[in-house]
Amino acid sequence: MMSAQGEAWEAALFVIRALREAGHAALLAGGCVRDRLLNREPKDYDVATDARPARVREIFPKARLVGAKFGVVLVRKFGNNIEVATFRADGRYSDGRHPDEVSFGTELDDARRRDFTINGLFLDPFADRVIDHVGGCADLAARIVRTIGDPDQRFAEDHLRMLRAARISAKLGFHIESGTADAIRRLAPNLRSISPERVWMELEQMLTDRTRAAGWSLLLTLGLREHLSADWPADAARDALAEKRLTALPGRTVDAPLALAAVLVDYEEAAARRVCRAIRVSNRMMRRTKWLLGSLAPLQSADAIEQADFKTLLANGDWRSLLDLLGADIAARKGDSAPLDQARLRAEAIAPADVAPPPLLTGNDLAALGVPPGPMMGEVLRGLYRAQLNDEVKTRDDALRFVKERLKRS
Secondary structure (H helix, E strand, O other), X not given: OOOHHHHHHHHHHHHHHHHHHOOOOEEEEOHHHHHHHOOOOOOOOEEEEOOOHHHHHHHOOOOEEEEHHHXXXXXXXXXXXXXXXXXXXXXXXXXXXXXXXXXXOOHHHHHHOOOEHHHOEEEEOOOOEEEEOOOHHHHHHHOEEOEOOOHHHHHHHOOHHHHHHXXXXXXXXXXXXXXXXXXXXXXXXXXXXXXXXXXXXXXXXXXXXXXXHXXXXXXXXXXXXXXXXXXXXXXXXXXXXXXXXXXXXXXXXXXXXXXXXXXXXXXXXXXXXXXXXXXOOOHHHHHHHHHHXXXXXXXXXXXXXXXXHHHHHHHOOOHHHHHHHHHHHHHHHOOOOHHHXXXXXXXXXXXXXXXXXXXXXXXXXXXXXXXXXXXXXXHHHHHHHHHHHOOOOOOHHHHHHHHHHHHXXX
C-alpha cells in the first residue's frame, strides 16, 4: 500500500501532468523542492504554473479557489490537497504582511518574490531538473538561510519572515547569513505589528519540532523574543531556563501544550494565563497547558499524593506529557530525579483497569436509597467515587454501605 507521503507525491505529479497536457507550464515550487533536495520528506507539495486560476479550475472542475487575490487554487487528489498558484509578482506591502496587489507574471517573477533563496527553487519532477533563479542551490550546499534580494526590504515587506527565518534555520540546522541576521536584529520590533495568531502559528511549529531549543536560542540572539508580545516581556533568567527545559524534552516532535508549558513553568498562574491569551492560543490549548503547569508541583512530591488524586492525574490524556515536563524541569534545574522515578513506579503499580474504573453506583441507585436529585446527590457520588479510587470501597455492597453511613451522618 502506498504511504501517505507517496500519495502526496503522486498527487502532485498528477496535477503537473494534467496542467502540462492542457498546454501550460507547471513545476514544483518552494519548500517541497528544498526538502526533497535535502532528502527530507516534504510536509506538502505546492505547484506553480502559468495557468490563470480560472483556467486551473477548468482543468480541475472540483478545485477550490482559496486565494483569489493571489491566484491560489486547491486541487484535491488521492486524499491530498495540492496548492496550485499562478506565477506572480507582488506589489507594494503597506501592512507589513501582505502585498497590496499582485500581478500574474513569469517563472522568474515568481522566484524573486519569495522569501529565502532556499525557498525560491523550482523542480521539474519528470526531467528531475532543478531551476534556480536566485542562488538557492549554492545556499543549500552551504547550509545558509539568506533572503532573496535586500534583507531590509524583504523583512519590511513581511515582518513575519523574521520569525520564519529563525524557525527554518533551527529546523534545518542552517546558519543565517550575516546580512540577513543583522537585518532581523534591526527590524525585530516590527514583529509587534503581526497578529498574535500568526506569531503563534510560527512559534508553535518551532517549539514542537525536535530542534525547539535551537529555535528558542535564535529568538534570543536575534532579538525577536522580546517582541513576541507586549504582554510577554523578555526575562533573561526565565528565558534561559526555558531553553534548558526545551533542550531536555524528548528528542522528537511534541504536543504544543507540552512545549508551551515548558516555556511557562517559571510564571505564576495568572501570568501564564495572560501569555496564553496574548498569543491567542485556543481554549483547549490553554486548558491543557494550564493542567500541565498546575499538575507539575504536586507531581514533584509524587509519593505524598493521595491515591485518588494520583489516579486522576494518571487518567488525564496528557499524563505522559506531564512526566516529560517533570523530567525536563528537573534536568533544567539540575535537580534530583527521585520525584520522576517515584511517579513512574507508582503509575506502573496501578493496573490500567483501576485508573478510571466505572462508578460502583449511579444516580439511579442513590435515588432508590432515597437521595433526592440535586447538590446532595452530586456530593455523595463524588465522595463515593473518591473512596473507590482510594481503594476504600471495592464492591457494590461496600458502596451501598458507604452511602447509607453518609446519609446517617447527614
